[in-house]
Amino acid sequence: TGDNELSSRLMVNNSDKILGKVPTFFQHTVKGWRVNSSLVIMIRKDVLRFLDAERDVSVVKSSLKPGDIIHYVLERRRTLNVSRTLHSLLPDVSPMKNRRFRTCAVVGNSGILLNSGCGREIDDHDFVIRCNLAPLAEFSEDVGLRSDFTTMNPSVIQRAFGGLRNDTDRERFVHRLTALNESVLWIPAFMVKGGEKHVECVNDLILKNKLRVRTAYPSLRLVHAVRGYWLTNKINIKRPSTGLLMYTLATRFCDEIHLYGFWPFPKDSSGSPVKYHYYDKLKYRYFSNASPHRMPLEFKTLKALHSKGALKLTTSKCT
Ligand code: CTP
Numbered sequence: 001t002g003d004n005e006l007s008s009r010l011m012v013n014n015s016d017k018i019l020g021k022v023p024t025f026f027q028h029t030v031k032g033w034r035v036n037s038s039l040v041i042m043i044r045k046d047v048l049r050f051l052d053a054e055r056d057v058s059v060v061k062s063s064l065k066p067g068d069i070i071h072y073v074l075e076r077r078r079t080l081n082v083s084r085t086l087h088s089l090l091p092d093v094s095p096m097k098n099r100r101f102r103t104c105a106v107v108g109n110s111g112i113l114l115n116s117g118c119g120r121e122i123d124d125h126d127f128v129i130r131c132n133l134a135p136l137a138e139f140s141e142d143v144g145l146r147s148d149f150t151t152m153n154p155s156v157i158q159r160a161f162g163g164l165r166n167d168t169d170r171e172r173f174v175h176r177l178t179a180l181n182e183s184v185l186w187i188p189a190f191m192v193k194g195g196e197k198h199v200e201c202v203n204d205l206i207l208k209n210k211l212r213v214r215t216a217y218p219s220l221r222l223v224h225a226v227r228g229y230w231l232t233n234k235i236n237i238k239r240p241s242t243g244l245l246m247y248t249l250a251t252r253f254c255d256e257i258h259l260y261g262f263w264p265f266p267k268d269s270s271g272s273p274v275k276y277h278y279y280d281k282l283k284y285r286y287f288s289n290a291s292p293h294r295m296p297l298e299f300k301t302l303k304a305l306h307s308k309g310a311l312k313l314t315t316s317k318c319t
Contacts, residue, residue, distance in 0.1 A: 035256050036309030043310055044251045050232075051225035053252035054094050057186070058216035061090040070190055073220050074239075078193040085203045086189070089215045095184045096253060101126040104254035107143060108243040108261035109134050111275025112268065118260055118318035119144040125258065129250060131242045132156050133176060135279050143261070143278065149184045151242050154195025157202060160280070164201045173202075177211050185213040190220055235301050239292040247302065247311065257311045262302060264295035 047053070064070075068082040105125040107113075109132060122128060122144035129149040130136075133156055136145050162169040177185065185206075189199045206213060226240050226248045237244065243262055250257050266284055268274050276282045306313040 033306070033312050034309055035312070037255070039308055039310045040251075040255060043305075047229055047248060047251045050229040051222060051248075053249040054096050054098075056219040056222045056225060057096050057249060058091055058094055059190075059219055060094065061087065061092050064090065070220070072193055073190055073223055074192050080190065080193070080196055083200060085200060085207065086217075089203050089206065091214065091216055095214050095216050096249075099127075099253055101254050103127075103256045103258065104129060104250050105144075105258050105260060106243065106246045106250055107131065107134075108259065108263075109277045109279070110261045110263040111278045112263035112315050113139070113142045113261045113278045114275065116142045116260075116314075116317050118142055118314065121314075121318040122146070122260055127254065129246050131246065133160065134277070135176070137179065139278060145179075147180055147183045149186060149246075150180055151186045151188070151246065152202075153188060153242065154198045157195070157198035159282075163198065164205070170205060174205055174209050174211070177206065177213055178209075180213050182212050182214060184216050186216045186218065189217050191223065230301075235297070237294055237298060241293045241295055241298060243295075244298045244302075259302060259306075259311055259313045262299060262313060263315050264299055 064082050064087060066082055066084045066087045070080045070082060072078045072080060103125045104127040105122045106129045107122060119139075119141045123146040125146075127148045128144065128146045129151075130147050131151050133150060133152045134143070136143055136147065157164055157173075161173045164170050164173055187199060187202070189195065203215070205211070206215065223240065223245070226245055227237060229248065230237050230240065230244075240248070243259075247257060247259065261278065263274060264284075266274055266276075276284050302311065302313055305311050
């Protein structure tokens with residue numbers, strides 16, 4: 001019965017075509033929101049049947065040795081050789097072991113954050129999770145500065161740091177990592193082939209500059225497990241976005257999860273344009289078939305969870 005109960009709790013109508021439209025089901029306010037602690041506990045238990053975020057958040061040193069060959073998670077026929085550098089940066093124990101927080105912020109990268117004034121509110125959480133090394137300093141009023149856990153898809157190195165090919169790009173990158181201080185830097189290095197040179201270069205820079213970030217590399221089963229969890233709740237997401245992965249992981253550690261910067265729509269509720277990212281000129285890729293993600297479906301799911309008090313989704317200005 002548990003399964004059916006939970007599915008109906010999370011259920012959204014998958015056949016809804018909400019691509020490109022401002023979702024009318026979304027009330028532009030979080031007033032009156034209250035956490036539903038029993039639902040939070042139930043979701044945590046349910047997620048635990050698929051993955052243990054404490055363990056799956058990172059591969060640890062003892063599970064691999066230099067020279068081991070790994071099959072990429074999403075391209076099983078292609079392989080990666082575990083280098084000495086990569087192995088030296090695997091954590092000895094999970095960076096999230098025994099960590100529990102009352103409140104966590106998961107910050108997505110939507111342009112909805114611009115002019116939100118949410119920076120201080122975000123920084124006030126006990127644990128702040130951010131995605132893809134998004135810049136903070138220039139946007140601190142709206143997004144805050146604190147970062148306890150930061151993801152970095154290898155593709156970001158090409159897109160935002162010129163592949164770390166020249167000194168200026170490398171300096172910019174080191175500067176960004178230095179600002180993260182002792183944050184966990186979470187690098188999905190084993191998903192698809194193509195980013196291994198970037199990961200190697202990032203790892204070299206971390207070692208050379210003695211940066212204090214704590215590197216973590218998600219386990220080989222994480223994405224499948226997260227997909228499995230949502231699938232049994234009748235939500236079919238082939239490639240969960242980083243934001244959804246972070247929410248799913250956070251259910252293990254956080255009593256209250258507050259989401260900011262989730263708005264995968266080109267217009268806000270009053271019809272004004274919203275940038276895809278708050279910090280660059282990237283376009284809305286999920287309208288094309290080339291996009292691996294289904295962010296509008298994810299959003300609808302998260303919105304349903306918001307209404308039930310499982311998480312709090314903020315898409316308006318913070319007061
Ligand atoms: N996000 C959102 N609306 C947007 C942009 C992002 O809801 N307009 C959320 C998504 O959950 C996304 C997260 O914020 O995963 C971080 O943004 P981004 O760095 O663009 O996400 P990725 O999932 O890494 O996208 P990709 O894998 O294509 O790089």
